[in-house]
Amino acid sequence: MGKRILRTKLCDMLGIDYPIFNAGMGPTLMGEETGAPVDLVVAVSEAGGLGVLGGSGFTVDELREAIREIKARTDKPFGVDLLLPKNLDLGEGAGMEGVDELPISEILKMLPPAHRDWISTVKQDLGLPDVEFMVKMNTTTVRPEESVAVCIEEKVPLFCAGLGNPGFMVERAHASGMQVLAITGNTKNARRMAESGIDLLVAQGHEGGGHTGRIGTMALLPAAIDAARPVPVLAAGGIGDGRGLAAALAMGCVGVWVGTRFLCTREGGAPDIVKERILASADEGTRVSRAYTGKTLRATYSGYHDLWDKSGLDPLPFPIQIMIASALLASFIEAEKADYVTGPAGQISGIIDQIKPAAQVLEDMVEEAADILTRRLPDSVTVA
Ligand SMILES: Cc1cc2nc3c(=O)[nH]c(=O)nc-3n(C[C@H](O)[C@H](O)[C@H](O)COP(=O)(O)O)c2cc1C
Known part of the structure; x- marks a missing residue:
């Protein structure tokens, strides 16, 4: 079978084939490889989705190196995710x-x-x-300004703020031809972030892996879409196959931001x-x-x-x-x-039973969602 077509406005915004991002994921353990390393980014972007580097565990120099490595290995668009905490309290570790x-x-x-x-x-x-x-001691999380500056200098196609409101850098990013994404777990922040000029918003439900809010994905998505309008919303939290992708698109999302499923791939770093x-x-x-x-x-x-x-x-x-x-x-x-032993992971862990190549995860997701959306609603559904 030829490659399926499954496009949304998101694909046009970013020049990608499928509305699927791997989520930005930092290291599961200090000193370990990041959860969304260069290999995963390249695999997802090359497969037609958008690979997002998990940049929170890198130093500023490592961040620049990783961005340059991605550019050397693919000419497709990609993103970089950083954590930008509002009040960084380093306690006794500060001042070093x-x-x-x-x-x-x-x-x-x-x-x-x-x-x-x-x-x-x-x-x-x-x-x-x-x-x-x-x-x-000098990760991007501790050096947000310098890290943002690197992303702007390197003209990263999509800057993703995994924590905090990236409104402060939107103008500079746009001036460099970049787009900016923020992540929220509730509608109050969805509205606030949308008003700060971002291009895309991820609404992540309670079931998601990593830092998470209190609202379940099913309740959050329609509310976040309404609150963020006209900023387009991607769904996150509990999406691991084509059923989740189809549901997110049916609810009005322009794409999906997928963490745990892409962590459990050959290229996922943990x-x-x-x-x-x-x-x-x-x-x-x-x-x-x-x-x-x-x-x-x-x-x-x-x-x-x-x-x-x-x-x-x-x-x-x-x-x-x-x-x-x-x-x-x-x-x-x-x-x-x-x-x-533990590590950040979402409730969707329950349907993940195999480590596959990332491209395979993406292709399976597209195939299943395209099938559902074109002709395979469950038999129990009658629509006229
Ligand atoms: C191992 C792991 C590490 C994560 N690290 C980050 C991070 O550094 N920055 C961030 O924005 N989100 C991080 N997240 C959250 C993801 O970006 C994403 O929102 C979440 O995984 C979506 O839910 P899902 O796991 O159900 O797909 C992490 C998630 C996991 C599973």
Whole structure:
């Protein structure tokens, strides 16, 4: 069968064939590869969708290098996703200008004593090894202005703000011929972001992997579309196959922003054990907690969640809490305690049972959605 045609206004806006983006995904663990690395971006863009680099774990220099590598490997459009927190509180880790990276052991020493003691107790109780690794102190998240400047200098076709309102850079981006996307989990922010001049909005429902809000995708989409009008909306949260894509388009979205399904591909960047946990996970196999980053984040449920809940500790502010999760995760992985290993993932984990090439995920999604939308509504539906 020849290639299906499935186009929306989004395809014309960005010069792509299919209205499917891989979501921007940062590293599941400090010091690890990002969830949406160059390989995934190139694979998705080459397959006719839009590949989006997860840039939050990179340094500013690494970000520039990755962008240049994408440009060298594909001439198709692509995006870059950064986290732009409004109030970045680095606590005791602040004021380390000029420090590029630090061993995790040094960072743990800067945490409040109660959190430090808890980590030691967990390690002792479970017989976990200390695992040393370097943590970048100058990531794009800590250097938002410089990182945005790199994206503008490199004329990244689509700038995606995974956190925060990118309104402050829209004018500069447009002047460079770029487009700007923001992400929201509720209608209040949908309206606010749309008013700030962005070109596209992602509405991500509660079921999505990573940082997530309280509104389910089904309720959020129509409300966000109304609130953001005329800014076109992409659907996110719980989309993993052609059924989800068809439903999103039927509800009035111009495309989909897909995280967990693209993480579980050959090109998706996460330790194998994290991908295996997602494959093994059913629809109830995720949990929303502040244990991972300090903000509400949906991840594969693991013993780490229970340990944290029992700790009685308050989570440290984003992104400091990530140090705690990363230190323990590295030890769980080293000790092969798979039941304690977690990583950001959505409820759609329940239908993911195979690691496929990213292009295959995209093609299957297009094929199934095109089929549903042209001729295969379930038999139980009668339409006249
Ligand atoms: C492993 C992982 C890492 C993520 N990291 C980021 C990130 O760095 N920036 C961001 O905007 N969203 C991040 N997200 C959220 C995704 O961009 C996306 O909104 C979400 O995965 C959509 O829901 P789904 O997983 O059900 O497809 C992450 C999600 C996952 C699964």
